[in-house]
Amino acid sequence: MASEGRYIPAAGHAALTRFYDPFMTLTMRERAWRPALGQRILDAVPESGTIVDLGAGTGRNAIDLASARPDVEVIAVDGDSEALELAQAKPGAERIAWREGLAGQLDLPDASADAIVISLVLHHLTPGAKRAALTDAHRVLRPTGRLHIADWGRAHDPLMRVAFFAAQLLDGFATTSDHAAGRIPDYLTDAGFTSTTWRRVRTPGGSLDLIEAKPADESQPA
Numbered sequence: 276m277a278s279e280g281r282y283i284p285a286a287g288h289a290a291l292t293r294f295y296d297p298f299m300t301l302t303m304r305e306r307a308w309r310p311a312l313g314q315r316i317l318d319a320v321p322e323s324g325t326i327v328d329l330g331a332g333t334g335r336n337a338i339d340l341a342s343a344r345p346d347v348e349v350i351a352v353d354g355d356s357e358a359l360e361l362a363q364a365k366p367g368a369e370r371i372a373w374r375e376g377l378a379g380q381l382d383l384p385d386a387s388a389d390a391i392v393i394s395l396v397l398h399h400l401t402p403g404a405k406r407a408a409l410t411d412a413h414r415v416l417r418p419t420g421r422l423h424i425a426d427w428g429r430a431h432d433p434l435m436r437v438a439f440f441a442a443q444l445l446d447g448f449a450t451t452s453d454h455a456a457g458r459i460p461d462y463l464t465d466a467g468f469t470s471t472t473w474r475r476v477r478t479p480g481g482s483l484d485l486i487e488a489k490p491a492d493e494s495q496p497a
């Protein structure tokens with residue numbers, strides 16, 4: 276098992292990781308956003324390109340991405356060896372390079388990925404760790420690449436704010452307050468990206484934002 280304290284497990288507590296998939300299916304309205312996220316990622320990835328799924332967890336994005344595009348290399352990184360074990364037992368997992376590793380310290384070369392997806396991970400990270408994760412993603416992404424974020428954003432309305440407050444009680448305020456305040460685009464700007472929030476989804480856990488970002492200096496030679 277990976278060292279305690281270096282990451283927060285998928286379902287908030289190590290003992291609950293095995294229940295993460297059914298919990299997601301029941302609570303996260305995944306059909307309203309995961310297929311669209313996957314399509315958006317794949318649309319911009321060139322033939323034989325590379326996708327990094329950072330904080331891949333039980334592989335809910337990585338396996339679909341690899342299945343849809345056999346030409347593409349998918350590297351799935353997570354701090355939690357237990358989540359990776361669950362992922363690797365799934366059909367289609369053999370197409371993916373699974374790696375234990377931490378956000379902000381990717382063991383990948385500079386400018387080596389065409390897409391990086393960070394889905395439901397940033398709200399597990401403190402402000403400093405969010406900055407480190409996004410700065411390292413900028414390093415690993417090619418100048419023409421795209422970073423995709425799926426995570427909690429500013430509430431659509433009071434009902435979504437109440438829903439997210441309940442999620443904050445579970446996940447903690449230190450890592451989630453900037454989400455409630457709608458500050459993730461500011462983090463992306465600070466890390467050297469320009470970003471667009473292209474979809475907002477109401478879920479029982481609050482407002483989920485889908486954000487696409489590109490290196491702000493994309494026009495510069497690599």
Ligand SMILES: C[S@@+](CC[C@H](N)C(=O)[O-])C[C@H]1O[C@@H](n2cnc3c(N)ncnc32)[C@H](O)[C@@H]1O
Pocket residue numbers: 281282283284285286329330331332333334335336352353354355358376377378393394395396399400
């Ligand atoms: C809520 S799960 C999301 C899993 C998957 N990306 C998804 O969309 O369902 C968050 C994942 O991020 C991982 N994680 C949290 N902090 C991390 C860190 N600092 N470095 C790497 N992985 C981390 C957890 O182990 C967990 O598997």
